[in-house]
Amino acid sequence: MIAVAVVGIGVDGWEGLSPAAKAEVEAAQVLMGNARQLEMVPGGFERVTWPSPMLPALPGLFETHRHRRVCVLASGDPMFHGIGSTLVRMLGADRVRVVPHPSSVSLACARLGWAVDDVEVVSMVGRPAELLHPVIHPGRRILVLGSTPASVADLLAERGYGDSKLTVLERLGGPGERVHTDLSYVDPLHVLAVECVGTKVLSRVPGLPDDAFEHDGQITKREVRAISLAQLAPAPGQLLWDVGAGAGSIAIEWARVHPSCRAIGVESHPERAERIGRNARALGVPGVHVVVGKAPEALEDLERPSAVFIGGGLTAPGVLAACWDALLPGGRLVANAVTMESETVIAAWHPRLGGDLTRIAVNRASPVGGFTGWRPHMPVTTWAVTKPVD
Numbered sequence: 001m002i003a004v005a006v007v008g009i010g011v012d013g014w015e016g017l018s019p020a021a022k023a024e025v026e027a028a029q030v031l032m033g034n035a036r037q038l039e040m041v042p043g044g045f046e047r048v049t050w051p052s053p054m055l056p057a058l059p060g061l062f063e064t065h066r067h068r069r070v071c072v073l074a075s076g077d078p079m080f081h082g083i084g085s086t087l088v089r090m091l092g093a094d095r096v097r098v099v100p101h102p103s104s105v106s107l108a109c110a111r112l113g114w115a116v117d118d119v120e121v122v123s124m125v126g127r128p129a130e131l132l133h134p135v136i137h138p139g140r141r142i143l144v145l146g147s148t149p150a151s152v153a154d155l156l157a158e159r160g161y162g163d164s165k166l167t168v169l170e171r172l173g174g175p176g177e178r179v180h181t182d183l184s185y186v187d188p189l190h191v192l193a194v195e196c197v198g199t200k201v202l203s204r205v206p207g208l209p210d211d212a213f214e215h216d217g218q219i220t221k222r223e224v225r226a227i228s229l230a231q232l233a234p235a236p237g238q239l240l241w242d243v244g245a246g247a248g249s250i251a252i253e254w255a256r257v258h259p260s261c262r263a264i265g266v267e268s269h270p271e272r273a274e275r276i277g278r279n280a281r282a283l284g285v286p287g288v289h290v291v292v293g294k295a296p297e298a299l300e301d302l303e304r305p306s307a308v309f310i311g312g313g314l315t316a317p318g319v320l321a322a323c324w325d326a327l328l329p330g331g332r333l334v335a336n337a338v339t340m341e342s343e344t345v346i347a348a349w350h351p352r353l354g355g356d357l358t359r360i361a362v363n364r365a366s367p368v369g370g371f372t373g374w375r376p377h378m379p380v381t382t383w384a385v386t387k388p389v390d
């Protein structure tokens with residue numbers, strides 16, 4: 001198959017292309033893109049407008065044209081939330097030649113005088129507004145792609161960031177470019193810039209206050225949660241199983257560490273399972289997947305994880321074995337026990353697999369009459385073990 005050229009094009013169309021980009025387009029026999037992009041380019045090519053839905057049609061489309069020189073038009077930088085990355089995944093990097101154009105983010109930063117390396121970028125194309133939560137911090141600058149600006153303003157106000165400054169940058173790089181603050185009418189081709197003004201911090205470092213979560217008491221308390229997540233060691237792209245997820249605090253804090261961290265919460269209690277979804281949305285990780293069911297049966301068809309937390313169900317026959325078997329090599333398993341029965345399970349497994357046993361005793365100060373005294377929480381035994389690579 002001949003390599004596919006992917007050429008980034010801006011709102012300024014053909015005139016805005018570099019000589020190298022024009023040469024790639026002119027060498028093509030087949031030009032693919034959306035109707036707006038295809039109209040911008042002169043010449044007698046065979047033109048293919050993306051079908052809808054586009055993704056499932058792509059393999060067939062490229063198979064049909066496998067012996068012809070294909071050039072794909074993409075908006076801005078094709079490797080930035082664009083078709084370029086999709087085609088590399090589908091065809092392999094050696095079959096795709098990319099000619100980038102400045103991305104909407106580069107153009108927006110140029111207009112605003114913001115450093116590209118010092119902004120958070122959040123794409124809301126087909127995704128919920130709650131994804132903004134983890135990047136809202138005092139003074140932080142955010143560029144939002146594909147948003148409804150009025151809903152972003154509402155979300156910021158709910159988080160106590162109602163004084164944030166919102167700027168709409170429309171049709172960047174083209175003749176109709178407009179930069180304004182009127183949220184009532186916004187061109188669909190826009191980037192929204194947010195300068196966060198507020199004081200409340202919800203850190204990405206695990207150990208959020210317990211009241212950051214809606215819960216019924218079945219929650220791993222913040223001190224123990226912080227230690228457990230440190231032992232689980234979240235890494236970008238990895239998947240966690242949170243077994244007996246309760247309020248979902250472990251899965252949620254794992255997912256907040258990095259946008260590519262993924263988590264599945266398994267919870268047998270339907271009301272709690274629903275609560276996990278609410279907590280995940282409110283804390284900006286709506287992608288946390290909830291499985292309502294009892295472990296170990298509920299674990300059967302799940303993707304194998306890089307980390308497993310067992311906060312409930314440790315005494316159910318087969319749960320620990322199912323988790324250990326599914327865990328990928330190099331993966332981490334952390335099991336927390338507060339009862340004699342669950343400690344007994346850990347005590348039976350620890351000599352076989354090794355790992356660290358830790359006992360955590362937390363005392364919180366609280367009022368005692370007119371004075372202050374230490375109230376102990378139930379001590380928690382944690383077992384943290386890493387699966388050998390071979």
Ligand SMILES: C[S@@+](CC[C@H](N)C(=O)[O-])C[C@H]1O[C@@H](n2cnc3c(N)ncnc32)[C@H](O)[C@@H]1O
Binds near residue numbers: 218296
């Ligand atoms: C102590 S809570 C876990 C708290 C949780 N880590 C958090 O921070 O919200 C234990 C949970 O495990 C659930 N559970 C117990 N056995 C289970 C099983 N076999 N499968 C799935 N969930 C189970 C219970 O319903 C309860 O919600």
